[in-house]
Amino acid sequence: MISRSRILLFVFVVYCLAPYASIESHAEEFTRSGADSCLLCHGESSEFPATPIFDTPHAARLDADAPFAQLQCETCHGPSEAHARAERHGEFVEPALVFGMKSPNSAGQQNKVCIGCHENHGRLGWFGSRHEASGVSCASCHQVHRPRDRVFDSLAQQEACFTCHEKRRADTFKASSHPLRFGEMSCSSCHDPHNGSNDFLLQESSVNETCYTCHAEKRGPFLWEHAPASENCALCHRPHGSNHQELLTKLPPLLCQQCHSAAGHPDVAYGVDDIGNNFSNRFLLSRACLNCHSQVHGSNHPSGATLHR
Numbered sequence: 001m002i003s004r005s006r007i008l009l010f011v012f013v014v015y016c017l018a019p020y021a022s023i024e025s026h027a028e029e030f031t032r033s034g035a036d037s038c039l040l041c042h043g044e045s046s047e048f049p050a051t052p053i054f055d056t057p058h059a060a061r062l063d064a065d066a067p068f069a070q071l072q073c074e075t076c077h078g079p080s081e082a083h084a085r086a087e088r089h090g091e092f093v094e095p096a097l098v099f100g101m102k103s104p105n106s107a108g109q110q111n112k113v114c115i116g117c118h119e120n121h122g123r124l125g126w127f128g129s130r131h132e133a134s135g136v137s138c139a140s141c142h143q144v145h146r147p148r149d150r151v152f153d154s155l156a157q158q159e160a161c162f163t164c165h166e167k168r169r170a171d172t173f174k175a176s177s178h179p180l181r182f183g184e185m186s187c188s189s190c191h192d193p194h195n196g197s198n199d200f201l202l203q204e205s206s207v208n209e210t211c212y213t214c215h216a217e218k219r220g221p222f223l224w225e226h227a228p229a230s231e232n233c234a235l236c237h238r239p240h241g242s243n244h245q246e247l248l249t250k251l252p253p254l255l256c257q258q259c260h261s262a263a264g265h266p267d268v269a270y271g272v273d274d275i276g277n278n279f280s281n282r283f284l285l286s287r288a289c290l291n292c293h294s295q296v297h298g299s300n301h302p303s304g305a306t307l308h309r
Contacts, residue, residue: 029079035072037084055147065117076113076144099139107137114138122194129196136164141193154186161187171241178239178247189214190239207234222298224305228259229297252288 031037042050050073053059060066067075074080078096086093099110111132115123126132141160143149150156158180162169168187172180179185187193190210191201204210211233212219220230228235236255237247244251253262290296295307303309 029081030071030074031081031084034074035068038073038080041087050145052147053145056144058144099137099144101137101140103137103139107135107140110137110139122192125192125195125197127196129194130201131193132196151188154180154183157186157188161193168240171238174241175243176245176247177241207232207239211239218297220298222300223302224295224299224307226296226298226307252290256289 038050042048044051057063058066059068061069063069067073074096076097076099080095083093083095094104097105097109097113099105103110111126115126115138140163141151150160158169158172171177180187188203190203192198192203193201195201198205199207202210204213208219208230218229218233222230233239236249238249239247242248248255250258293307295301295304295309299305299307299309301309
């Protein structure tokens with residue numbers, strides 16, 4: 001008969017060795033050669049080359065936080081011994097985790113790996129953001145195997161954004177637009193794709209604060225304010241592009257008459273009088289209302305109550 005003390009000793013040994021047994025069984029799921037197993041198929045001439053990653057910080061062996069200082073490719077792609085074994089036999093089995101827009105893994109599964117290392121103050125707003133809610137994966141925009149990620153190039157970054165935001169591409173080719181297509185600014189100049197804390201993923205807390213980062217002269221404060229200008233620049237301007245001058249939503253005086261009545265003021269539209277004579281108004285020529293009210297964003301002149309000066 002087994003004594004009670006021996007039973008307790010057996011339970012103690014099993015309890016102590018159980019974690020090591022689970023680690024050993026889990027380790028068997030990983031490839032024994034690490035990246036060497038992957039590069040046999042993912043060399044420079046393959047359909048999915050992985051060698052350019054060695055020119056990126058992800059492959060830094062001296063950085064303890066880098067993937068290659070840990071489990072190499074499988075730090076991100078998960079244990080993929082079955083995938084490597086199948087390839088050697090001419091078969092196909094998906095790696096534990098595949099990245100990209102065509103991946104069988106969900107955006108949440110992909111992003112969990114990326115955010116596991118890249119979760120910092122600037123990305124806390126990702127959770128609950130429009131991009132996160134729409135199922136956008138990090139790999140939809142970023143290319144971690146490339147020596148230089150395309151999002152760091154102003155023109156290439158736009159192409160990544162325009163993949164989903166096609167209407168914005170058309171806006172950049174309108175008669176009046178921000179210099180996006182010339183590479184003088186990028187989408188991230190105004191928008192933070194990782195931070196949903198602000199409306200429209202803006203870099204700043206409001207539309208106006210974002211505009212003021214470049215157009216500081218419009219900030220004020222002014223002695224005589226123009227209410228729409230101080231409230232929201234987008235009430236009068238289309239930030240992505242317009243076929244009207246100065247990115248305006250409409251041409252003056254139609255733009256101004258959305259708020260200001262034309263009654264009793266010489267800014268009536270072109271037309272025909274009661275007896276059929278064509279007439280026009282000189283106050284509609286050139287810049288229309290702005291011919292006189294030139295300080296439309298606000299005035300600091302003592303006599304600038306009507307934004308004339």
